[in-house]
Amino acid sequence: METTAQPAPNASPGEALIGQLGNIVDDDAELTKVHPNYKTALRVHAALTAIPIVVGAMVLEGSLRGQSPLPFGVIIGTVVFLAVLLIVRLPSRRYLARGYQISSDRLRVVRGILWRSDTVVPFGRVQHIDVDQGPLERFFDIATLTLHTAGNHNASVKLPGLGHALATDMREQIRAHIKRESM
């Protein structure tokens, strides 16, 4: 039996990281926020999704001009209002709702605006780890950390919006706890 409770003796950047964040995951403690760029990335993503819809609404409004019982601008107005909600309000709500805590032996991920979910994954049960970056995430230098477990529920726990360097540090830190990468 090797000791799993003690952290690895060689101090990695992640070691310092965990030193900062404290050694226990506490239900009432303050959550660590993800990188602010995450909010911006969400906004850009929402904007990219919304542009075709707004353009579509403009075309519809234009073609229906004079024939529609609705006064001019109602369709565009509604769509633009929804788009602004989607681009401005929702990302900041999602950013505020998301947080994490990392300790020497587990990671806690909290997410969701209406449906809150609060997941803890012990490093000892992690099968393998992914650090993913989409094109948008690469532009903003953030990454998604995904922990895979053997359980049917929470088979993969995602933590998006970490700074890329932090995500890789966390991966190294967690990997130090995994004796065998896969079962």
Place this chain on the structure above:
Amino acid sequence: MSVTAPAPRSVSVPVTATAPKAQPQRTAPLSVAIGLLSSAQNAIVPIALVAFSNSGRGYGILAALGIGAAIIVIGSFFSYLRWRRLTYTIGAQDIRVESGVLSRAARSVPYERIQDVSLEQKLLPRLFGLVAVKFETGAGGGDDLSLAYLTEDAGEELRQLIRERRDAQVAEASEARGETPGTVEEPAAETLFAMGPERLFTFGLFEFSLAVFAVLAGLAQYADGFIEIGDAIDLAGSWFSDRGEEVAALGATLQILSALAGLFVVFIVGSATGMIRVFTREWNFLLERTARGFRRRRGLFTRTDVVMPIHRVQGVMIGTRALRYRFGWHNLRFVSLAQDAGSSSHVVAPFARMEEIRPIIAAAGFDLPREDADWHRASKRYRTDSAIVDSSIFILTAIATGTVALLIAPEWLLFAVLIPLVLAAIAAGANMLAWRFQRHALDPSQVIVTKGVLSPRSQIATRLKLHSAEIVQGPVARLRGYATVHLGLAGGELAIPGVPLERAREVRREVLETIAATDFSDLETA
């Protein structure tokens, strides 16, 4: 890491077995005979079709036989080719199978990824003394390796050999990690649970099944063209219509009697079907504890032989059905890492008393929940909310049907409103009752979740073998201060719904304490 380690171990393998294993081998030549027989089976339908479609002329039978012979010859030829081209090699690190007549496929499975080896005998191979050897790797989508067919002896030998190879590797790995190798010699198999004909009979009484009627209906449709069942029915019909006056005279009494007779027939046929199914599936049911884990053998025509290693058992589920529960019968299944979760293959005691289940789950390292355990129920607010949600569907229905009735047929108003309202009351009452029977407990080593009013079900999981813990709250749950705890169980789901938030956090904290103390790789050897 040491290269010399496996050498002394291979001595323990029977000497006759070691010599030829390094080079590619073929499966049993008799497999070709099975291929021949199954192509003969395939030929039956075309023969019948040709024979019947040409029945007017004299060449019909001849043509049918010719086509049948061609199918059999071609089928056998291909089955021979397949047999020629399929080889397996038992190497030092892996087992390799190469196959394919036109395209070639080579698959290699490392021993340490082989979770288990099972032997399966269908009816035909069984007559020839052959077995199909299946290697379970835990890969998803039924993509496991299978060798069909080997002789029974060769199959058993292969299974033994692979286990020894695998254990040698595991032992090597654990030696490299500075652990003591596991003991190789084990006591003989110990019978945990067996079912004789008497028990099967009792079991069959509870397994009422109407599946046979679907089969009969299908057959009748299929056979209609050949034997003219329709004519027979017409004949019977005309017999009755000839005696129409007599039947009418007998009137209502006869109708009731015939309905009763019909019900009786359904009952008899349903019971007989259930009985036959139980006897064919569970014949000579035997669950043993062997050195390798739990070994289950059962089946009359298709005899299966499955081994479940103890360390792969993640949890147990004790279930029952409403009627058999009144007589004290339960079933027990294991939740296992294997991908085939949900199938019946992990049933280790299909029909047993609680006192018979106790030693089985004790052998797997579990305890039956005790009445004096620290039981907790869901939040009362959760009970109220779910009762409201469930009955509100019926209340909305009542409003809708009431409005419709008012507009179309006001005399039915009372009826249209009352029925949904009664249903709403029932739904609310059912929720209240279900809440009383839904509870969970944590003991030092396991998590127990039970539910069910008419047929109580229990789920027991080892705290150590859980993989994550999640607390989920919807908008209502947040407002009312309760939450659902999801625990990550390999091969199954384990959730505790509607517990007060404080309790949810306590459950998660306690479970995580246990999990974090041991690494995953130590679970296998634990």
